[in-house]
Amino acid sequence: MSLALAARDLDALESQVQAALRSGDYRDFDVLGHGEDTLVLKVRTGEGTFACKRLPPFPDYERFQRYQDTLADYVRRLRAQGITVAPTELRYLPHGRSGxxxxxxxxxxxxxxxxxxxxxxxDLGWAKSFFARYLTTIERAAGPTLGLDAQASNWFDLDGELVFVDVTTPFLRDSRGREQVDVDLLLTSLPWILRGAVKACLLKAATDKYYSTRGIVLDFLGNLRKDRLEPLVPVFLEQANEVLDNPLSSREVARYYAGDARMWALVQRLRKADRFWQRTVRRRPYPFLLPPAIRR
Ligand SMILES: Nc1ncnc2c1ncn2[C@@H]1O[C@H](COP(=O)(O)OP(=O)(O)O)[C@@H](O)[C@H]1O
Ligand SMILES: [Mg+2]
Structure with missing residues (x-):
């Protein structure tokens, strides 16, 4: 399948990104949205309008191919479990000898x-019917080997169908619980100081939640706060507790969000410090497009 973003348009986008990384000025981008990690850029061409998410750099083509295979497996598994995934294509641009x-x-x-x-x-009626569909969808899909980051900002409702877009972190595990994705690759945008620690002890704890309906719903409800949607928490809690064996409470949601927000705020601060260090002391462009500060 090809989404038909022409090679020259992608090259032009990458040149623009390179210039923005050098200058630190992101004003020329048309930003569709962002999560904790990166910006999603809008590119309008003669062929259509595209959402382009720049991934952390790859050290070589082989690492890219492996990631591409894992992502393709992930999308296949999601679809087989009844999730509608937006058609997604990965594109690779070699950068000379440096990956x-x-x-x-x-x-x-x-x-x-x-x-x-x-x-x-x-209105509230829509919210309730949305959440009922959401719960059915998640329950059908999530399990010990297939997970998803299913915050409200990762779904579109197109003609009554929930469409999932945030697939760049493939939550796939083997039967022994090992992540299938090249974890190091996804962690490269974290300041180096965090990587060892994140990998060693935080990774499993941080990703476990995405592999169970309860964890996914907890994350969804906690993050409603970031989207200024807290009034919906009690409504959704009631709906969720009808299907969960181990019910959730509003206290657990609040505690979860406080912990999650603290972790991401720390990552954001460390990244900014890292960017400052790279640009002013090492005098080289910082290689990642950082999202704007997130109000928590
Ligand atoms: N295909 C798309 N079309 C329009 N907007 C999109 C699309 N994909 C992502 N976005 C916007 O960008 C935001 C971040 O994208 P997402 O894939 O969730 O990245 P992240 O991993 O950073 O959370 C989304 O919440 C949405 O606002
Ligand atoms: Mg997202």
């Missing part, structure tokens, strides 16, 4: 249909 960069390319979907936006613009 390459890759973009995750999707069709740009209408921001008004993003579920975290719809939960603001539609």
């Amino acid at each position: 390459g960069v890759a973009y995750c390319v999707q069709e740009a979907l209408p921001p008004a249909r993003l579920c975290s936006n719809l939960l603001h613009t539609r």
Whole structure:
């Protein structure tokens, strides 16, 4: 499948990104959205309008190919479990001898249909019916070897169908619980000081939640706060507890969010310090597009 973003348009985007990384000025980008890690850029061409997410750099093509295979497996598994995944394509741009960069390319979907936006613009009846569909979808898909980061900002509602977009972290484990993705690769955008520690002890704890309905729902509810949607928490809790064996409480949601927010705020601060160090002391461009500060 090809989403038909022409090579020259992708090259032009990458040149623009390179210039922005050198200058630190992101104003020329048309940003569709962002998560904790990166920006999703809008590219309009004669062929259509695309959502392009720049991934952490790859040291070589082989590492890229392995990641591409894992991502393809992941999308296949999600689809087999009944999740509608937005058509997604990975594109690789070699960077001379120093590896390459890759973009995750999707069709740009209408921001008004993003579920975290719809939960603001539609009424309570819509919210409840959305969450009922959401719970069914998650329950059917999540399990010990297949997980997903299913915050409201990762779903679009297109003609009544929930469409999942955030697939660049493939939550796939083997039967012994080992992550299938090249974890080091995904952690390269973390300041080096964090990597060893994150890997050694935080990784399993940080990702376990994505492999169970309860953990996914806890993360979803906790993050409603970031989207200023807290009033919906009690409503959704009641719905969720109808299907969960081990019910959730609003205290657990609040405690979870406080912990999650603290962790991400720390990562964000360390990244900024790292960027400052690289640019002013080492005098080289910082290689990642950082999202703007997130209000928590
Ligand atoms: N295909 C798309 N069309 C339109 N907007 C998108 C698309 N993919 C992502 N976005 C926007 O970018 C945001 C971040 O994208 P996401 O894939 O969730 O990245 P992250 O891993 O940083 O959370 C989304 O919440 C949404 O606002
Ligand atoms: Mg996301």
